[in-house]
Amino acid sequence: MKNFRYIGKETSRPDAPDKAAGKAHYIHDLQRPGMLYGKIKFSDHPHARIKHIDTSKAERLSGVRAVITANNSPEVRFGFLRDNFALKKDKVRQYRDELAAVAAIDPDIAEEAIELIKVEYEPLPGLFSPHEAMKKGSPLIHETDSQGRPRTDNLVPLQYHHESGNLSAGKRAAKYMAQGEFSTPRVQQCCMGTAGCLAEFDMNSNLTIWAKTQIPFLAQRDFNRALSDMGLNDKNTRVIVPALGGGFGTGLDTHAYEYIAILLAFQTGRPVKIVYTRDEEFAYFSPRQSSTTKITQGCGQDGKLTFREVEVVQDNGAYTSWGATYPSVMMMPATSLYRVPSVYFNAQLVYTNNTYCQAMRGYGNPEHTWALESNMDELAGEAGIDPYDFRMINCNKPKETTPMGLKVSTCGLKECLQTVAKKLDWKKKSKKGKCRGKGMASLIHVGGGGRIYRSDASGLILKLDDFGNVNAYHGGVEMGQGLHSVLTLGIAEALGVRPEKVFINPLDTSTCPWDVGTHASRGAFMACNTAILAANKLRDRIFELSEELFPQEVEKNLEKFIKKNPGYKPPDFDFIKAAKRERFDLKDGSIFIKDAPREPWLSLDLGRLLRAIHFRTQGQMLATEVFYDPPNELPDFAKGFGNISSTYAYGTQGAEVEVDTETGEVKILRMVAAHDVGKVLNPPALKGQIYGALAQGIGYALYEELQSEKGKILNPNFRDYKIPTAQEMDFPVDLEFIETNDSFGPFGAKGVAEPGLVPTAPAIANAIYDAIGIRIRDLPITQEKILAALKKLKEAND
C-alpha cells in the first residue's frame, strides 16, 4: 500500500480556528449597506381557497419598504416538478404556504407588518394521510399539473419500480418468510444555523445571492429561471455560499423564501435578507419525508435469501422537492443489500396537506434500511438462525453485480459484520434479568458519486502564485462536514506541497467551476479526485518547464553555496543532463531530481521556481482547470436499473441496550460502528462524520418526530422536539474503519458522510427485541410505544 505524506494523518481542519474564534461568517452575520429585512406571512389553513389578502395596514406602517403578494408581483414557479410558487395566489395547500412578504428597515417592523396582514380564506377539506389521499374520489390537492393539464388523483407523477429474477419462484423456494410493515416519521434536519439568504441586484439587474445552499450551480439555474419569470431575460445570478451552520440535505433545493427575497430586493432596489427563526425553521421548512414500507423476505433451509418484495408509500406533503426522489436511493438497499436473487420494489408518492418534505442525510436509505434490517432479524428468527450468521450467509461480495445493476468494486461488508460481532461479543448473551440485548444492522450506500442528474461532475481550478501558494477554487460546499479539510490534504498530497500552502477560496458561482451539488456523500470523493487530476496536470507542466529553468537556478545555488563553503567539492552529478521531466519530483513544496545526491543546493523551493517561470521574457503564471465526471450511470428509475455510483460504501453498526420495563426507557449501553470507507483521508474529520451521523441515527431511532395534527406542526422548538444532547450520548462508541482501497476512490477513499446514520435505528430496534422480545415497527421507538407493546404482550400471555 502506498505511503502517504498527509492523507490518513491526524490533521486539524483549516476552517476550525476561525470557527473557534467566532470569526466564521454565516448568513446571520452578513450585512450590506442599505439592507432591508424580509419577513413572510404564512397560511392560517392547511387547505383553503384564498379569497382576499388585505395588506393596506402593513403598507402604511412606518419603516416598511415593500409588501408583496401574488397579486402585485410576478409569478415565480419552482420545485422539482415546478408545482410550487414563491407566493400563493388561488389556494393554500399546507400551513406553511407563503401568502405575502414584507421588506422593512428592521426585523421588528417587518414582524409587526406581517401581523397586520389579514387574509380571508374559504376552507377546503384537508388530507393528512397518504393512504387517505390515495383513495379514489379524494379531494384534489393540485387540480392541474405545472403544464396546466387537469389532474385526476393525488399521486405524484414519479415512477420508482424494480423487478428482477423470478419472484414467484423465489417465493416457492422460500422455506421461511417474514413480513412486516414499517413506518418512519417526519424529522427535522435541525441545522444549528437556521435557513436564510441575502439577495441584492446591481443596476444591470443581475442578481447576487448569499445562500445557504448545497447546490450553488443548480441554484444559479433555478434563480436565473426566476429572473426570466420576472421579465429579466438573459440576466444572471451569482450565488455566494458563506459559512453554513449545517446542511444535512436542507440545501438540495431552492426555497420559497429565497425567491421571496429576490422579489423583495428587486421591488425595493435594496439588498434584502431573510433569516428564519427557530420556530419558523421547524414549522415552515421542509423536514425528512415520512414513509410506510411493507416488506416480505424469504429464505431457504440454508438461510439464503430467495426473494424480497417491497412496497413503499411516501407522504410527499403539498409540493414536490428533490427529496421526493428518495425512492431512487431506497431501491439501492432494496435490491442490493445482501445477495437476493429476485426482488420486487415499488414506491408511490402521494400529495397530502402536510408540510412538504425535502432531502435529509441518507436520502431514503435510513427509511428503507430500517424496514429491511428489522425484517432481516424477523426472518432470521423464523429460520432459527442467529441474526449475525444469517447476515454472513447473505453477505455481499467484491466484484459482484447486484439485481439493480450496481457494479460493486470493493466490498468490506463481511469485515464490517465480523468486526461488530467481535467487538460486541456477539455470541456472548447479554446479562439476563436486566433486560439487556444486542442488535446489529448493515448498510450499502453510494460511495463514488451518485448520478441522479445528467451530470455527476465536479470541477477544480488550481492557481499557483509567486510564493508557492496554491489557490483552489472548487464548487463543492463546506457545510461543516470537513470538505475543505480533505480537499486541502488531497491537493497537498497529490501536488507535493505542504497543506498550509493550500488556500480554499470562498464558494462563488462566478469564480468556481461547476459542481452538481454536495449530496450523496460525494463531496470528498469528488474533491479529491479533482485534486489528483489537477495536481497531475500541474506537476507535468512544472516538470516540463523545469528542464530549462531548474539547472539555471541550481547553478546560482551552487555558486552561492561554494562562496559560503570555500573548498566545497560538488559531487560528480550532471544536473543539466539529469534535468528531464520524468526524473523530477515535487515533495513538501520542494523540487528535486529523484536520483540526485542529497545536496542542499540541489533542490528548489516551488515558489522560487514559479518566480523563475514568471519573471522572464514571455513568462508564465501556472494555473489549471479540471472537470471530473465519475464512471457511473444515470439509472432508469422506472425500471430500477443502473449503476448509480462508481463505488459503494458498506457498514455495520451494533448496539447493546438495556430496557427499563417499568418506564419503557431504552438505555444505550454501547455502540459499535464498522464502516468500509475505502481509505481514511483525515481521521478526526472522518470520526466526526460517523459520530455525528450516529447521534442523528439515535435521535431518529428513539425520540425525534415532527408531530403534526391536521397539518399543523405541534412541536416547533427544541423543548418539544428533542435532539440528542451530550447527556444522551453518554455511552461508549467504538469505531472501526475498514480500508478496502477502492480503485475508483481518490487515494482509495469512498464517500462516508451519510452511512453513519443509515443502520442505527434498526440496530437499536434489533437490540430492543433481543432484550425484551418486542418488535416496534414504527419509528421513533418511544417509551410509550414500548410500554404499550409490553402491556399487550402481557395481556396475550395472561
Next chain:
Amino acid sequence: MKTEISFILNGLEVDVTVDGHLRLIDVLRNMMSLTGTKEGCGKGECGACTVIVDGRAVNSCLYPANEIEGKSVTTIEGLQMPEHKLSKIQQAFVDHGGIQCGFCTPGMIMSAKALLDSNPNPSDKEIREALQGNLCRCTGYVQIVEAVKRAARQLKSKQ
C-alpha cells in the same frame, strides 16, 4: 424606554443606551458587532448564544440587556490571546475535532470555559452535564467532550 447602562465587555468598560425590550445578544451582535455569539433558537433551548456573565454561563438570548448594568461579560471574542492566538480551550476544540459547522462552537466553548474556571478537573459526567444545554447537530459530542478533557489537562499542567 431607553436606559443607559455601563458594563465590562471582554475586560473593557462600555456604555450603551438600550431599549427596554433588547436582549444581551442584541447588544453584543447588533450594537457591538460581536457576531461570534450566535442565535440558534432565541428561547434559551440551544445554547448557541452562551456568554459568561460574572463567571456564569448564560443564554444571552434570554438575558435582558438592562440587567447587565455593572456586570462583567465575556464573549468568544474575549478569549482570543495576544498575537492572534487561540486560548487553550479553543485550541483543544481545533486539535481534537470538536468543530464541524461551527455554529454551536462559540457557545459550546463558553460553557466549557465556565465549567473549567469553576471546576478545573471535571469528570466526563460533569462535562456532559455542563454542556447539556448546548446543542450540536454535527459532532455527536464525542470529540467535544474529548477536547474539554484535553483542555482541562493542559490548563492544569500550565499551573
